[in-house]
Amino acid sequence: MTANDQAPSPPPVRPAFDAVTWKEIAHLLSNLPVTLIGFVYTAFMVATTGGLSVTAIGLPLLVCGLYGARLLGKFERMRARALLGVRVAEPTPLPGPRRAGGFFAWLWAGMKDPVGWRTVLYELVRLPWGVLTFTVTLTGLFVLWPVLPYLVRGMANVDRVMVRGLLSPSDELERRIAELESDRVVVVDTAAADLRRIERDLHDGAQARLVALAMGLGLAKEKLLEDPEGAAAMVDEAHGEVKLALQELRDLARGIHPAVLTDRGLDAALSSVASRCLVPVKVSVDLPARPAEAIEGIAYFTVSELLQNVSKHAGARGASVEVWRAGPRLLIRVSDDGRGGARMSGGTGTGMAGLAERLRAVDGVFTVDSPEGEGTVVSAELPWRERGLA
Numbered sequence: 535m536t537a538n539d540q541a542p543s544p545p546p547v548r549p550a551f552d553a554v555t556w557k558e559i560a561h562l563l564s565n566l567p568v569t570l571i572g573f574v575y576t577a578f579m580v581a582t583t584g585g586l587s588v589t590a591i592g593l594p595l596l597v598c599g600l601y602g603a604r605l606l607g608k609f610e611r612m613r614a615r616a617l618l619g620v621r622v623a624e625p626t627p628l629p630g631p632r633r634a635g636g637f638f639a640w641l642w643a644g645m646k647d648p649v650g651w652r653t654v655l656y657e658l659v660r661l662p663w664g665v666l667t668f669t670v671t672l673t674g675l676f677v678l679w680p681v682l683p684y685l686v687r688g689m690a691n692v693d694r695v696m697v698r699g700l701l702s703p704s705d706e707l708e709r710r711i712a713e714l715e716s717d718r719v720v721v722v723d724t725a726a727a728d729l730r731r732i733e734r735d736l737h738d739g740a741q742a743r744l745v746a747l748a749m750g751l752g753l754a755k756e757k758l759l760e761d762p763e764g765a766a767a768m769v770d771e772a773h774g775e776v777k778l779a780l781q782e783l784r785d786l787a788r789g790i791h792p793a794v795l796t797d798r799g800l801d802a803a804l805s806s807v808a809s810r811c812l813v814p815v816k817v818s819v820d821l822p823a824r825p826a827e828a829i830e831g832i833a834y835f836t837v838s839e840l841l842q843n844v845s846k847h848a849g850a851r852g853a854s855v856e857v858w859r860a861g862p863r864l865l866i867r868v869s870d871d872g873r874g875g876a877r878m879s880g881g882t883g884t885g886m887a888g889l890a891e892r893l894r895a896v897d898g899v900f901t902v903d904s905p906e907g908e909g910t911v912v913s914a915e916l917p918w919r920e921r922g923l924a
Contacts (some may be wrong), residue, residue, distance in 0.1 A: 554619075558690040559675075561617035562667040565693075568613070568810035569664030572606050572657035579603070580654070587749045599640055600650030601628070608652035618690055625649040625703045649703070654897050656700040663692075672803075747775045762817050795834050799824050804855055807838045812845040813853055813870070820858040831918060832896060833857065833866060836889055840868040840912055843886075848872030848910060859918055866914040876904035889914075 579599035604625075614620040626649060631640040644650070649880035651682035661854050674682040694894035754768035801819040824830060837855055844853045850872030857866050878886045890900035897917050905909035 546849070555686055557610070557617045557619075557748040558686045559671055559682075561613065561693065562671040562686060562689055564613070564617075565660070565664035566668035568610070572610075573661040575606065576603060576654045576657040593641060593645065597644030600644055600647050600654070603650045603653040603657070604628075606657060607649065610653075610656070611701055612700075614693070618667065618694055618697070620694050622698060622702045652700045656696065660696075665695075666748075670809075745847075747772050749773065786893065792834070795830065800830055800833060800857060801833050804837055804857070807841055808836075808855060808903050811841045811851050811853065813848075815841060815852070816854040818854070818856045818858075820856075821864075822859060824921050825859075825864055825916075826921050829864060829896070829916050829919050832892060832898070833864060833914075836866060836893070836914055837868060839889060843876070844868075844870045844872065844910075847876075850909070862918050864916040864918050867911065868914075869911040871909045873906070874904045874908050874910055875906045876902055876910045878902060886912075 538700070577730075579596075579602070583596035583599055586595060608624070611622050614622070629640065631637050632902060640763055645786065668806075670685060670689065672676075674685055691879040722825050750768055750772045753770065753821045754765040757768065792803055792806070794806050800821065801817070804819060808817050825833070837856075837857075841855070843855065844850055850870035853868065854869035855868050856868075859863070859865070871877065876886065876889060886902055887901075892898075893900045893914055899912045899915040901914075903908065
């Protein structure tokens with residue numbers, strides 16, 4: 535879902551002058567000076583570059599003018615966001631000559647930039663509208679104030695439509711690019727957080743035990759001739775440390791990617807996770823085949839972390855895990871009968887918010903329904919990808 539789709543509907547009309555109405559009045563009064571600047575700039579840019587288009591500098595000047603129009607559009611989006619509550623996603627920046635593949639590729643990309651041209655159109659058609667809104671609003675503050683909130687709301691709604699229609703990203707592909715760029719950042723941050731966690735677990739766990747083991751064996755070697763019984767006791771203690779270190783390494787490897795998931799799939803892997811949960815868990819996996827390795831791994835770790843939350847925070851007497859396929863989606867539902875009140879919180883890669891970010895990075899969906907005192911139901915969707923094709 536894009537930022538445009540999530541934009542709230544215009545607020546209802548109220549006869550009172552509340553904060554929303556005053557912001558709208560400020561926007562309508564600022565329309566005239568802002569649109570005058572935008573109109574003068576675009577008119578001068580079009581006239582100048584049109585006259586120079588037959589020369590060598592005409593087209594580069596036109597592209598630079600469209601870059602300037604993009605900056606005007608960015609300012610208009612900021613103004614609409616602050617005063618009208620309209621949140622429009624920022625378009626993808628145009629690449630420079632080096633990233634575009636050379637000067638002529640950059641020139642061509644700039645000339646056919648739909649965002650710049652639609653901003654030019656926006657600034658040109660806004661001049662009469664800016665004059666009208668400024669005149670009506672200023673006059674209404676003195677002689678039409680009983681009906682001014684209704685007039686202001688109607689004109690502000692027209693402004694909202696114009697901003698969304700002409701200053702939004704170009705099309706679905708443009709919005710999709712912005713989403714993928716955001717998802718890429720989430721994936722990189724999550725991977726970095728996972729690497730830091732693995733490094734911390736190795737440093738604080740198995741590595742510390744192995745260092746202690748090496749020191750213990752060194753002392754046992756020195757006492758071997760002088761105190762054989764003491765050396766034997768130290769070797770026996772070192773043997774126990776080796777077992778603990780191996781167990782920690784197995785747990786760490788299971789946290790990276792469990793062998794049971796690779797060998798036997800989600801059903802066996804989730805049953806193994808459920809058996810370690812502190813409350814009884816019923817597992818139901820109904821899949822006609824195994825999904826792609828990446829999707830299978832994300833599903834496993836999603837359920838694993840949710841069951842850890844059930845063990846630590848839910849105060850539940852029982853929980854259930856359901857996994858099934860519905861068309862092109864892999865569906866997951868984890869529910870418990872605990873105290874509820876779960877929230878989407880946590881930093882990058884952690885908590886409910888971290889799980890939601892990981893799923894969004896692969897076009898997944900993550901929702902939490904957790905009323906106080908009524909348990910928690912977490913639903914997740916992942917795209918189904920055939921094994922060996924993803």
